[in-house]
Amino acid sequence: MTQTILLAAGGTGGHLFPATALAQELTRRGFAVELATDERAEQYGTDFPARAVYRVPSATFTSRKPLAVMKTLGRLGSGFLRARRLLEMVQPHVVVGFGGYPTLPPIMAARSLGIPTVIHEQNAVMGRANRLLSRFADAIALSFSSTKHLRRSAEKRAQVTGNPVRDAVLSYRNVAYVPPEPAGRLLVLIFGGSQGAHFFSEMLPPALERMPSPLRWRLTVVQQVRPEDLASVREAYKQADIAAHLAPFFRDLPERMANAHLVISRAGASTVAELTAIGRPALLVPLPHALDNDQLENAMRLEEGGGGWCLRQADITVERLSEELERLFGAPDMLAKAAAKSKAMANTDAVKKLAELVEELAGPEE
Structure with a gap:
């Protein structure tokens, strides 16, 4: 039975x-x-x-x-x-x-x-x-x-x-991380869950727009955006001359994660587990209102292991975020090392x- x-x-x-x-x-x-x-x-x-x-x-x-x-x-x-x-x-x-x-x-x-x-x-x-x-x-x-x-x-x-x-995530476990080439595309994946996408919709377009033209023109952004924010975010990227693919939800998120050079996201436990399972570098912004700061703890574990970087939302300005992204995009070797350390942390x-x-x-x- x-x-x-x-x-x-x-x-x-x-x-x-x-x-x-x-x-x-x-x-x-x-x-x-x-x-x-x-x-x-x-x-x-x-x-x-x-x-x-x-x-x-x-x-x-x-x-x-x-x-x-x-x-x-x-x-x-x-x-x-x-x-x-x-x-x-x-x-x-x-x-x-x-x-x-x-x-x-x-x-x-x-x-x-x-x-x-x-x-x-x-x-x-x-x-x-x-x-x-x-x-x-x-x-x-x-x-x-x-x-x-x-x-x-x-x-x-x-x-x-x-x-x-999930199986859909583990299927990308053996897809090697390929760091961005000096003049190649920079693929950035941004998602924040139902509670966190609005902050990224407000902060990322102006931060990416401030980046130097040689970097900005190489960007391709894939971003989860709330339905009510889609029109304004699409227009912001258009004005910044940045290629962007926007949607409220991506059913193929594991594949998009595997293709990304850098992931920018909240720090939910499943997000961190999936990042390490695939082995991708991430800039994590913990949800500031999460009970007991559980997302901050998750993000700090990844940062301590060398698999990514943690930025507290209260410390973020458009200028600081732009500078941090310029630093990361300008150091492909650093991204590759973080990807390897992230992958090593997976269970x-x-x-x-x-x-x-x-x-x-x-x-x-x-």
Whole structure:
């Protein structure tokens, strides 16, 4: 009898991408995989490798005002009841959560039904939902050996697996980095996730426009841009005489990452894991309002390993960013060294380690 594993992941790339990687590996091992998520997942397409995808009501605590807290608790309670009915129907052998408040209802429902649970933390700082769930999860999978805010009571149930990376990313693992030639094109990939693209839309066009003409004319920019910013950003690059390909979302992002000479992005855990899996140099600007500064921790780990550079948003001006980019584009050897060090930091066995942990909890087939 085929064993079923239910994955619970909030509808953002940072949670869905490692869940996708695990789903692919579990399917190869003969498991049936199903997904519980929220409505945001639709922006990433409907191609998640699962037998079925379920929407479970959830909410995030965005305010401490009593009315807002009560509303959030009410929606989480509704999600718990929906998740419990779902688990009774699906009867999974293990439920795996990937962090974020949308994982609370499925993991707590699994706990109430006695179903084994695993939570996975992608960041170097344990998220608030995972901190709560770590009180009773049967196993805790970490991406970093040193993870801030891991409860002491949870340490015995924790093990380092790394952050799983999708097959679509690993397929570019063996594509060698080719540094820019002295008079050749400079391909820059810029993306920032749903929360971070607006800052780049405001900052990058004027920063690139300030660069010396010989460098500016060599640029080809591929940039993720919010729909409401597309027209203004397109016009800004046109006025700067810079070739630019703009879109709200790139479904072929791993391929574009592999082709880039430099990546400029936020520092989400999945972004950093994918950069190192492919081995590309990056200029990271952590999201300044991220809870617990988890993106700053991620970016600093990459910088300390020599795989990229971290700039805090509060320290960035158009002038400084332009100078930094001119410095990087003028040093192809430095970009190549960063690419090699980035690649050396990758944990390509992460998905296998996490799958083995899930397989162990599932136990032998009946």
